[in-house]
Amino acid sequence: MKNSFLFGMMIVMLGASLLISLALGRYEIDLGTLTQLLSWKVLNIGTAPKEVMLLSNIVFDIRLPRILAVILVGAALSVSGGAFQAMFVNPLVSPGILGVLAGASFGAALGIMISDSWFGVQLFSFTFGFVAVLVALGVAKIYGRSGSQTILLVLGGVISSSLFSALLSTVKYVADPYNKLPTIVYWLMGSFSAVDMKTLSGVAIPLIFSTIALSLMGKYLNVLSLGDEDAKALGVRVIWVRNSAILLATLLSTLTVVVAGMIGWVGLIIPHIARFLVGADNRVLLPMCALLGATFLIIVDTLCRTSMSVEIPIGIATSLIGIPIFVFALKNAKKGFA
């Protein structure tokens, strides 16, 4: 009962932040005009507002793709963070634990250095996100089957992350300091400013699919968080479940880097806040992560676009806003863990 109320509230909040974010920006639109425009364009009700061409250009061509991308990325980072926290039975795990973010960042930087097309950069980023996770899994495999798989995976992730961070530094060091380096640095700070309809349509379907699929794995992740042996004895195919979750979470994380560069902290703090709200049951927790993450990122991105005359890179903003929230949330979230 309490949960359905919370979910209702969160859906309303998400809708409200979406509307407000559509209205705010360099060219401010009052909410009345925005509602008029939306009902005229989307529902075919009422009359067109004044300057309808300009308004629909701003709302539908510029702001909407960006905000939809923000929603998808916010949900993706939070759900993959929540799923990894359950899988590794560790509340300090974030989506980057297996090296995917380091790999995707290196890929993007390499792409910026050697390719001139935006698509090339995205392709490199996507590919190396997966390569990094494969390196992590490979390292875990070298150490064999005995012992705790999760610890080996974390070790593999640490090694893979370090490797790709070092490679990223190498790229930065050799990149042309006038043309390429600033682009790389800017990319690594994260931004939604480059998002257009084309990027959005390319990533939307896999992002939506994986977010939903991962959210639906909640009950298996619950059992996995009891440890491998318990889960196996309960009749769960642990390796299969874990590999599916890793695949989906990797797809999600690497696509977020493709869309918007590095955005830290969201995947760590949102699951904590969600757990504080609805408890540890992943069947409820993961959908809540998606809603909360999307709403949080819309708010942060709107602040980034509107609060100063130049846009603040969102990766910086999520860290600056996320850290105090995390400190506060941790105090209350204690009861969520042993």
Place this chain on the structure above:
Amino acid sequence: MSFYSAENLYFSYNSTPILQGVDLRIEEGSIVSLLGPNGTGKSTLMKLFLGLLSPKSGEVLLKGKPLQSYSIKERALHVSYVPQSTQVAFAFCALDIVMMGRIAFESWFQKPSKEDRDLARAAMERLGIVHLEKRTFQTLSGGEKQLVLIARSLAQGAKILVMDEPVSGLDYGNQLRLLETILKLSKEGYTFLKSTHFPEHALMLGGYTYALKNGHILAHGLTCKTITQDLINELYHTNIELKQTVCGYPVCIPSFVHHTKA
């Protein structure tokens, strides 16, 4: 056809041999206690019986078929595991934990049915812990946790329970209550394979005992015949005397007790 048995099991971790030719037979509805010093392979043997590990050679048979031929789901319908301690890092309530016993029966995206919920509740009721259902697992006492995990096995529907030192960490009262629960369930037809550090506990439960040392079965058979003064002293390098009480029940008395009395 044997109900649940192991034939000539060999197992080693890397190059360290753990089990070297172990035979073990479990009759339906019986209680089998595994005795042996620390690090002697009791847990490994139980993991082989659960199919969590695969033997180097030899095999475990369940109802006449090799355990490996069962799918992981089928196996879960026959055999369940009550671990020594389950580390639950996230705050699940007791009913959630018991409900996890039903997971093998649900398909991927299926929500737990009302039937599953009723079965989980019924299992908790049988063990008299239904009042704990809303409590967070971590806040339960050791004895309550152990009962919740047994309820999970009952909800799982498996008639064989493999228990790794079920009484470790429990206070004296909870130890006795847990042993009583095991005895009660065994009378209802459940089969138990459990390890224990207390020869007395094996004696209280009766059934069969296997004494394991250095990867070999040192002695086995009916508990009352197998557990002797010599066996205990050999297994644990102790100096105890096994004495019959007035009512004929055997108890272990360590030699130092006499010294302190004198």
